[in-house]
Amino acid sequence: MSKLIEPRTLKGFRDFLPATMIPRERLMETARRVYRSFGFAPIDTPALEYTEILLGKGGAETDKQMFRFEDSGGRDVAMRFDLTVPLARFVAQHAGTLGLPFKRYHIATVWRGENTQRGRYREFMQCDFDTIGTRSIAADIETTLVIHELFLAIGFTDFAIHVNNRKVLTGLLERLQLADKSTLVLRALDKLAKIGAAKVNEELASTTGATTEQAAAILEFATLAGTNDEIVAGVAKAVAGSALGEEGVADLRSLLAACAAAGVPDARLKLDVSIARGLDYYTGTIFETFLTHLPSIGSVCSGGRYDNLAGLYTKQELPGIGASLGLDRLLAAMEELAMLPKAATPAEALVTYFDAERLHDYLRLAALVRSDGIGVEVYPEPKKLGQQLKYADGRGFRVALIAGSNELSAGECQVKDLRTGGSETVPLADVPSAIKRVLSAG
RNA sequence: GUGGCUGUAGCUCAGUUGGUUAGAGCGCCAGAUUGUGAUUCUGGAAGUCGGGGGUUCAAGUCCCCUCAGCCACCCCA
Numbered sequence: 001m002s003k004l005i006e007p008r009t010l011k012g013f014r015d016f017l018p019a020t021m022i023p024r025e026r027l028m029e030t031a032r033r034v035y036r037s038f039g040f041a042p043i044d045t046p047a048l049e050y051t052e053i054l055l056g057k058g059g060a061e062t063d064k065q066m067f068r069f070e071d072s073g074g075r076d077v078a079m080r081f082d083l084t085v086p087l088a089r090f091v092a093q094h095a096g097t098l099g100l101p102f103k104r105y106h107i108a109t110v111w112r113g114e115n116t117q118r119g120r121y122r123e124f125m126q127c128d129f130d131t132i133g134t135r136s137i138a139a140d141i142e143t144t145l146v147i148h149e150l151f152l153a154i155g156f157t158d159f160a161i162h163v164n165n166r167k168v169l170t171g172l173l174e175r176l177q178l179a180d181k182s183t184l185v186l187r188a189l190d191k192l193a194k195i196g197a198a199k200v201n202e203e204l205a206s207t208t209g210a211t212t213e214q215a216a217a218i219l220e221f222a223t224l225a226g227t228n229d230e231i232v233a234g235v236a237k238a239v240a241g242s243a244l245g246e247e248g249v250a251d252l253r254s255l256l257a258a259c260a261a262a263g264v265p266d267a268r269l270k271l272d273v274s275i276a277r278g279l280d281y282y283t284g285t286i287f288e289t290f291l292t293h294l295p296s297i298g299s300v301c302s303g304g305r306y307d308n309l310a311g312l313y314t315k316q317e318l319p320g321i322g323a324s325l326g327l328d329r330l331l332a333a334m335e336e337l338a339m340l341p342k343a344a345t346p347a348e349a350l351v352t353y354f355d356a357e358r359l360h361d362y363l364r365l366a367a368l369v370r371s372d373g374i375g376v377e378v379y380p381e382p383k384k385l386g387q388q389l390k391y392a393d394g395r396g397f398r399v400a401l402i403a404g405s406n407e408l409s410a411g412e413c414q415v416k417d418l419r420t421g422g423s424e425t426v427p428l429a430d431v432p433s434a435i436k437r438v439l440s441a442g
Numbered sequence: 443g444u445g446g447c448u449g450u451a452g453c454u455c456a457g458u459u460g461g462u463u464a465g466a467g468c469g470c471c472a473g474a475u476u477g478u479g480a481u482u483c484u485g486g487a488a489g490u491c492g493g494g495g496g497u498u499c500a501a502g503u504c505c506c507c508u509c510a511g512c513c514a515c516c517c518c519a
Contacts, residue, residue, distance in 0.1 A: 115516090127519095
């Protein structure tokens with residue numbers, strides 16, 4: 001006899017059991033629904049691309065994280081590590097037929113060969129949406145509103161979209177004559193919340209060679225606090241004189257005003273001048289979204305504006321703005337926050353196989369219920385009723401339909417609410433509406 | 443990729459200075475209860491002690507390697 005192969009999965013790659021796949025699919029459906037409601041259209045692209053396509057913008061870091069190999073035809077290929085770079089290639093290739101502005105959403109798996117941690121996997125799903133081909137601040141505003149709507153639709157009320165604008169940072173650095181060090185400064189600032197002002201100060205001095213005055217100015221800027229209005233005022237003062245900086249301030253003002261007018265409460269949209277995003281390609285508005293009750297898991301939805309998305313692939317200048325929901329990270333957070341239902345079945349109702357002679361009646365009953373849009377399963381064996389109810393309860397069914405020959409010969413069926421334990425007996429034709437009553441009750 | 447912590451039944455964990463057939467609770471299966479699930483009682487199944495190698499008369503316990511998870515750095519969803 002041959003030796004068994006140990007069943008196992010790769011580091012950072014996971015199986016999804018029904019109990020996690022059900023809420024995962026629900027999240028995707030929610031994201032799709034919200035994106036569509038704002039007019040974003042779905043697209044898809046290949047998981048595998050020519051390495052030169054993906055390598056373009058990222059630099060050494062993404063290079064190291066990519067799953068890259070030679071295919072059997074000798075091509076140098078790699079698996080996509082985000083959905084933005086494939087989008088850039090996609091619009092460069094299809095802008096002609098798509099027309100601009102182009103709004104798309106893309107829900108797909110991406111791969112990064114980095115070290116794993118809670119909420120950080122090597123294979124994970126992103127839910128991106130982007131608006132390509134417009135510089136209008138209206139797109140920035142809409143992006144913010146989509147993120148806000150998305151989290152509400154998922155079921156969160158305690159979250160904060162941190163917003164900033166690269167132009168104000170760049171403006172400040174221009175004034176301080178540190179513009180050429182912007183990436184290093186941004187990296188240091190990004191850590192502010194984590195390591196504190198003193199450490200950031202040290203890092204600024206050591207990596208950028210900033211003088212004490214320069215570092216102090218940057219930190220004073222980054223630690224501006226108060227209401228959004230107060231921070232905007234502080235920022236305006238700090239960048240005064242820099243055309244770019246003043247532009248950024250104006251953008252932030254428009255964004256904040258429009259979102260407030262659209263009903264986004266101040267608590268959920270925070271101007272946070274310390275967020276910077278490591279990625280170089282952002283040029284304007286930038287976002288990071290944090291969960292109030294689990295900030296340690298990091299940003300669960302991030303994005304921003306870029307001036308020229310596809311410059312590597314086309315001469316046509318394509319500005320755009322978008323954001324990415326980290327579905328798997330969010331799911332890990334929801335799991336930890338006990339926000340996920342434990343149901344292991346996607347169906348609401350179970351028809352018990354009570355009387356061995358009545359299978360046809362049960363199948364007919366199930367079809368009737370199903371035709372009303374309710375998920376229903378018929379238990380496959382005429383086992384003891386107690387066991388069938390235990391199965392129904394364990395799997396997370398909400399309703400059990402019980403009918404022995406007594407009920408069936410009277411043309412009736414018992415509809416049992418598995419949460420309360422109560423039940424009512426109704427004519428067969430009324431079973432769907434009785435189930436709906438139970439479902440809407442809780 | 444670098445460093446640290448962890449790894450015993452499906453789950454949560456116990457396991458004494460290395461010493462006979464590795465335990466508990468919960469869960470699971472069956473019965474008490476041939477028309478009603480989260481109670482009670484009875485019985486039962488289930489463990490390559492993450493994997494491999496080494497030290498030893500003897501390893502779940504010590505050492506090395508490896509795999510995986512978590513934490514920090516890095517970066518990011």
